[in-house]
Amino acid sequence: MRRAAALKMLFHDRATALGSVAGVIAIVFLVGQQLAIFFGLTGFMSSIADTSGADAWVLARNTENINAAGSIPLSWRDRVAGVDGVAWVEPVVITAGQLRRRDGNTIGVQVVGCNPPRLAGGPNRFAQGSIADLLDPEAVTVDKLELPELGYPGVGDALEINGKRVRVAAVTTGLRGFGGTLLYCSIAKAREIAGSGGDRCTALLIGLSPGRDAVGMVALLRGILPRAEVFATADLSRSTKLYYLKNSGIGTSFGFTTLIAALVGLVIIALTMYTNVISKSQDYAMLRVLGARRRDVLYIVFLQSLYIAAIGILLGFLLLAGFLSGTRESALPVSLPWLVGPALAAATLLLCLLGSLLAMRRAVKIEPASAFR
Amino acid sequence: MRPAPVIQLQRVARDFHDGRQNRRVLFPLDLSVHRSELTIISGPSGSGKTTLLTIMALIQRPSQGRVLIGEQDVAGATEDLRATLRLRHFGFVFQNAALIPALSVAENALMAAAVQGGAVTAAARRRAQEALDTLGMADFWDINVSKLSGGQKQRVAIARALVNDPELILCDEPTSALDVESSAIVLKTLKRLSTEGRAVILVTHDPRVFPYADRLVQLVDGRIATDTGTKHTTDASADA
Numbered sequence: 152m153r154r155a156a157a158l159k160m161l162f163h164d165r166a167t168a169l170g171s172v173a174g175v176i177a178i179v180f181l182v183g184q185q186l187a188i189f190f191g192l193t194g195f196m197s198s199i200a201d202t203s204g205a206d207a208w209v210l211a212r213n214t215e216n217i218n219a220a221g222s223i224p225l226s227w228r229d230r231v232a233g234v235d236g237v238a239w240v241e242p243v244v245i246t247a248g249q250l251r252r253r254d255g256n257t258i259g260v261q262v263v264g265c266n267p268p269r270l271a272g273g274p275n276r277f278a279q280g281s282i283a284d285l286l287d288p289e290a291v292t293v294d295k296l297e298l299p300e301l302g303y304p305g306v307g308d309a310l311e312i313n314g315k316r317v318r319v320a321a322v323t324t325g326l327r328g329f330g331g332t333l334l335y336c337s338i339a340k341a342r343e344i345a346g347s348g349g350d351r352c353t354a355l356l357i358g359l360s361p362g363r364d365a366v367g368m369v370a371l372l373r374g375i376l377p378r379a380e381v382f383a384t385a386d387l388s389r390s391t392k393l394y395y396l397k398n399s400g401i402g403t404s405f406g407f408t409t410l411i412a413a414l415v416g417l418v419i420i421a422l423t424m425y426t427n428v429i430s431k432s433q434d435y436a437m438l439r440v441l442g443a444r445r446r447d448v449l450y451i452v453f454l455q456s457l458y459i460a461a462i463g464i465l466l467g468f469l470l471l472a473g474f475l476s477g478t479r480e481s482a483l484p485v486s487l488p489w490l491v492g493p494a495l496a497a498a499t500l501l502l503c504l505l506g507s508l509l510a511m512r513r514a515v516k517i518e519p520a521s522a523f524r
Numbered sequence: 525m526r527p528a529p530v531i532q533l534q535r536v537a538r539d540f541h542d543g544r545q546n547r548r549v550l551f552p553l554d555l556s557v558h559r560s561e562l563t564i565i566s567g568p569s570g571s572g573k574t575t576l577l578t579i580m581a582l583i584q585r586p587s588q589g590r591v592l593i594g595e596q597d598v599a600g601a602t603e604d605l606r607a608t609l610r611l612r613h614f615g616f617v618f619q620n621a622a623l624i625p626a627l628s629v630a631e632n633a634l635m636a637a638a639v640q641g642g643a644v645t646a647a648a649r650r651r652a653q654e655a656l657d658t659l660g661m662a663d664f665w666d667i668n669v670s671k672l673s674g675g676q677k678q679r680v681a682i683a684r685a686l687v688n689d690p691e692l693i694l695c696d697e698p699t700s701a702l703d704v705e706s707s708a709i710v711l712k713t714l715k716r717l718s719t720e721g722r723a724v725i726l727v728t729h730d731p732r733v734f735p736y737a738d739r740l741v742q743l744v745d746g747r748i749a750t751d752t753g754t755k756h757t758t759d760a761s762a763d764a
Contacts, residue, residue: 442611
């Protein structure tokens with residue numbers, strides 16, 4: 152009975168109730184949207200590592216960021232290949248270049264050259280073509296989401312990177328770099344674009360034998376290659392993201408925007424819930440006279456906060472789902488790890504209850520004597 | 525044999541602090557309220573009627589004196605205990621009905637049985653149905669109270685006061701916002717409730733209500749000026 156009454160009392164004043172719901176929606180949608188873009192961007196930061204399929208990486212000393220790695224001698228490959236538990240070792244060359252579009256304009260790109268025939272570190276999601284297309288010495292991939300930036304090249308179209316001829320052989324999907332549009336090609340083509348010699352590479356990718364532990368192998372390889380930086384792939388991904396978060400304003404910017412979104416929602420909830428209690432203070436005073444204790448009145452306002460939170464979270468997530476669905480095929484980087492959903496819902500519920508504290512405090516202070524006159 | 529009072533006030537006084545000094549608004553008084561009696565407490569504005577009502581309703585504590593329900597002095601009882609005593613022993617009728625506009629007639633009536641949580645008992649539901657039926661409101665069970673007239677709202681408020689089967693019904697100016705016809709219905713209902721065995725206390729400044737009284741207590745400046753006396757004692761001055 153009290154639950155139903157709490158709900159009806161809440162929505163009797165529709166304007167303030169909907170205001171509170173709007174506050175919750177604002178938190179879920181705005182914070183969720185910011186987080187989705189944040190995770191989308193951080194995903195781009197480390198996409199080269201994340202899609203590599205390797206278990207570990209050998210890089211130049213002091214490398215923290217996969218997009219800014221120096222070169223290493225290719226001869227290290229033999230030292231790694233001989234280690235027990237290493238199934239394969241493949242070099243990659245990562246370099247920056249200027250792509251000349253068909254309209255003559257140039258655009259900065261990031262080129263990843265993979266070693267045939269394994270083509271380790273190559274792309275793994277294709278809208279058109281396959282990784283085997285990179286066996287062609289002139290082949291490059293372009294990403295579907297970057298086609299507008301690249302001037303809409305089609306498969307078979309010839310382009311130039313740093314004045315070297317390449318041919319679009321396949322179209323990837325959702326593989327975008329942080330340091331520029333990400334293109335994959337053969338290692339020979341990447342060296343040609345970079346103008347580097349065949350005795351060096353940017354990294355060695357390592358595949359482990361089944362059952363071998365990446366962490367143990369990384370420790371072993373650090374001993375064998377003291378002048379190298381060796382990472383498990385997940386650690387390299389994390390290190391790259393941390394590098395950008397520490398050395399750019401991205402983390403602060405998103406953190407601040409997220410905080411503002413949460414605060415705006417919190418203030419809306421606090422004001423509307425408080426207004427709701429004020430407008431119903433005679434009802435609460437009357438309930439106190441009838442025999443409600445302070446905690447009984449508190450319970451009603453608490454229930455109302457839960458209703459507001461539940462409705463707002465549901466609507467907010469529907470709106471967020473619409474946003475994520477609508478931007479999936481767009482150039483906007485969005486990605487929301489599944490754990491963020493429950494965490495955001497829990498945080499929003501807490502903020503809603505926090506926003507209701509003022510209203511609850513007001514409600515328990517209502518004196519029954521005020522029901523008379 | 526004289527029945528035991530439902531509530532007894534013994535040497536009850538009340539002071540208010542206005543920020544600088546204590547101001548006495550109710551001087552020590554004795555009052556016993558019995559079953560089957562409609563007691564009207566009257567007096568001009570500022571005479572202490574509402575203060576006396578809120579002390580009898582266990583809403584305010586007296587500054588001195590004892591408030592007895594049965595043999596138990598509840599003047600110093602905790603806030604929670606006083607709330608529970610109100611729930612179990614008292615029904616309330618307010619000046620403007622004080623119904624919750626978001627709820628239906630039935631929900632308003634039953635709210636009195638649900639304010640401390642738990643399910644509404646079948647007995648409370650039956651009493652609400654009987655009360656609404658007796659008051660001519662049976663057909664309004666699911667109607668939202670905002671659609672009712674002032675007189676109808678006050679009848680729902682009376683039904684709400686009866687849901688917990690109280691011994692004492694406390695009414696604060698229950699007819700002041702009603703027309704003559706609605707006032708008559710409400711007063712006859714309250715009178716009937718007293719004749720059926722409940723104690724009814726009605727606070728008012730409206731002398732047209734006095735004919736319904738079994739006992740009339742008039743307050744002036746925080747003191748009982750006149751008391752017609754309870755019909756359960758031969759000595760009306762016993763409470764004065």
